[in-house]
Every structure is written in C-alpha cells, then in structure tokens.
Amino acid sequence: MKTQNTILLVINPIAGGTDKQPIINAFEKHVSQDGNQSFIYETTGDRDKEAIQELIKEQNPDRIVVSGGDGTIREVADAIKGASVKVGLLPSGSANGLATNFDIPDSLEEQLDIALGNHFIAMDLIEINGYTCLHIADLGINAQLIKNYEKSEIRGKLGYLIQSFPTLLSSDFPFEVEIQCDDQTISEEGILVAIANANKFGTGAQINPTGKMDDGIFEVLVFKNFSIKGILETFYDDAELDPDFVKVIPCKDVNIVSKKSIAFQIDGEFIGDEQRIEAKMTPHKLNLAIPKSFRR
Structure with missing residues (x-):
C-alpha cells in the first residue's frame, strides 16, 4: 500500500500582483491525484516565519511547496533551518531570481511536476548582515x-x-x-x-x-x-x-x-x-x- 505524504503549500497572495487561486487549485488537484494530503498557508507579512514553524510542528510535512517571489522562499528557508524537509518552487513573484537560475519553466503543470519530483540540490545559503x-x-x-x-x-x-x-x-x-x-x-x-x-x-x-x-x-x-x-x-x-x-x-x-x-x-x-x-x-x-x- 502506498504511503500517503503530507504537502504544505506556502503561498504569498500578493506576490507578482496576480490571482493565486489557479495555483491553489492546480496544486490541490496534483497532490490529490498522487494520493497525498495537502494543506495551505497564505502569508500575511506578519510573523510568517513563526506561523510556518508552528505548522511544521503540527503537520510534519514531507515537503513544502512555495508559491511567491524570492522573499517568500527566504522566509521558508529561515523557518526550516536545520531541518531536512524538502522544498519545491512555484515561482509567482515579479522577478523570480532563484527559479531563473534553475531554469524552472513557466508552465504551472511542469512546475508542479518538478516541485513534487525527486531531483534535488543541496543548495548553499549565505548569511549577509543577519x-x-x-x-x-x-x-x-x-x-x-x-x-x-x-x-x-x-x-x-x-x-x-x-x-x-x-x-x-x-x-x-x-x-x-x-x-x-x-x-x-x-x-x-x-x-x-x-x-x-x-x-x-x-x-x-x-x-x-x-x-x-x-x-x-x-x-x-x-x-x-x-x-x-x-x-x-x-x-x-x-x-x-x-x-x-x-x-x-x-x-x-x-x-x-x-x-x-x-x-x-x-x-x-x-x-x-x-x-x-x-x-x-x-x-x-x-x-x-x-x-x-x-x-x-
């Protein structure tokens, strides 16, 4: 019997100035088709790091998928420092520099396949002025x-x-x-x-x-x-x-x-x-x- 995984979507509702409901719908459909469980956190700009950490304690997700710009990804990276949880990207910010560096395609379906796939990099993190x-x-x-x-x-x-x-x-x-x-x-x-x-x-x-x-x-x-x-x-x-x-x-x-x-x-x-x-x-x-x- 296939083991059910838990996938958290952290989504910034105002990133890039676009409607995020199509991303949420596609994410939930993709996760359920694989027999997994999904839950969603929408950032507010107020203590998001602490809220994400609390969700991780409660739900123990197997993976976190991030929809937003690089600032949203940084928030998640800070929240999971020291943890081994895997992260996927659904870039939806204004510039999406990290996604550009990894040649992540524009198609949402392709992004979901990559974000929930099994090919990873252990990416370095730099600390600059805190x-x-x-x-x-x-x-x-x-x-x-x-x-x-x-x-x-x-x-x-x-x-x-x-x-x-x-x-x-x-x-x-x-x-x-x-x-x-x-x-x-x-x-x-x-x-x-x-x-x-x-x-x-x-x-x-x-x-x-x-x-x-x-x-x-x-x-x-x-x-x-x-x-x-x-x-x-x-x-x-x-x-x-x-x-x-x-x-x-x-x-x-x-x-x-x-x-x-x-x-x-x-x-x-x-x-x-x-x-x-x-x-x-x-x-x-x-x-x-x-x-x-x-x-x-």
Whole structure:
C-alpha cells in the first residue's frame, strides 16, 4: 500500500500582483491525484516565519511547496533551518531570481511536476548582515534600481525598465570599497559589488558564469564601469566576462566597507543604504527540487 505524504503549500497572495487561486487549485488537484494530503498557508507579512514553524510542528510535512517571489522562499528557508524537509518552487513573484537560475519553466503543470519530483540540490545559503541570501546580493547601481522600483507604482519587468533610465542618469557611481576576503584585503572602485551564490539575476543577466550553488563558496564580483559591451555579454549562457569589466573573488566569508552609504539589496529586496557588509557561508543547506535537466 502506498504511503500517503503530507504537502504544505506556502503561498504569498500578493506576490507578482496576480490571482493565486489557479495555483491553489492546480496544486490541490496534483497532490490529490498522487494520493497525498495537502494543506495551505497564505502569508500575511506578519510573523510568517513563526506561523510556518508552528505548522511544521503540527503537520510534519514531507515537503513544502512555495508559491511567491524570492522573499517568500527566504522566509521558508529561515523557518526550516536545520531541518531536512524538502522544498519545491512555484515561482509567482515579479522577478523570480532563484527559479531563473534553475531554469524552472513557466508552465504551472511542469512546475508542479518538478516541485513534487525527486531531483534535488543541496543548495548553499549565505548569511549577509543577519539576512539569509539565496542567490545574489549587491551594493550599487542594481540595488539603487530596486530601491527606485519599490517606490514606484508600476510592478513587474516594465517597472524595472521604466526605473532604469532615471537610475542611470542620477547615479553618482563609481564608489570605492575595501574587500577583506579570507587572508587578503583588496581596494577596488566600481559601480556594483555583488555577493553571488548563483549565476544570474532574475532578468536572466548572467553575472557569475562559473558560480555553483552547492560548492560551499560564493563569489564577490566588482563591476568596474558601465560597459555596454560587458553588459550585453551577460545575456549569453556561455558568457566569459572581461576582467577589465569585472573582478571575481571566491570567498567563504567577506567584509566589504564603502567610504559612503550605498544602496544594498538581497535577492531583489532593497535592504537599505549601507557602508559595511559582512557575509559568510552558513552550515545550512536548502534541499530544493529542481529540473532533471539542470546543469551544475
């Protein structure tokens, strides 16, 4: 007799500004067809981490499926730190950077097959200034764009595009930073300093071509100038970035100090204007369901 599994769906009802009922309906149908039991938690923005932890204690789910953006996934990752529960993704945020990095398709049915499938990665997690980072954090022009986007009323990729022009025109970059990584100290000047666990931004721009999300290290990348050629190269899967455009520093922990406060974001969420960034690889892993076709 087949053992019944319990699947929790954590869903952010406002992520991406879309109706989530079709996702709920498809999830419940898919889970019941497999003879499993489902239950659903809708985030509220108020003590969601604690509520998820309480549900896990009560229901002991075999898997958690997350529907929302990267912020919702981070909330779940924080709630299950130290636990072995497996996680699947139904991306429904504005940019969905983590899903972009794992080539998760747009089709909801395909997403469900992957989220409830049996192909996983033990994904690294980074702690940055007390926050969990899943894929990419950065100081500089991209974080400034996100800051401006969050103030605007137009959501989605159109909102990012509209904000990109005034951000570029009004920015006073480059800026100077001192980077202390392992046993070396480096002084650099750039328009963006990224801490990258992953390869790509949610837009698909590949800023860290050699990065792996399960190798126990992350990369610090200093983009030195605004190069149209360099930026265009990030949109190719086989990109080899010019060292005159970007400097790459592999790290397990890093301190980054700027001479002035600079816009800072984690996984597409503006955190604040910061002068000091402390990042380290954590001992925790996220057991994430990914496509069988994903190439490490």
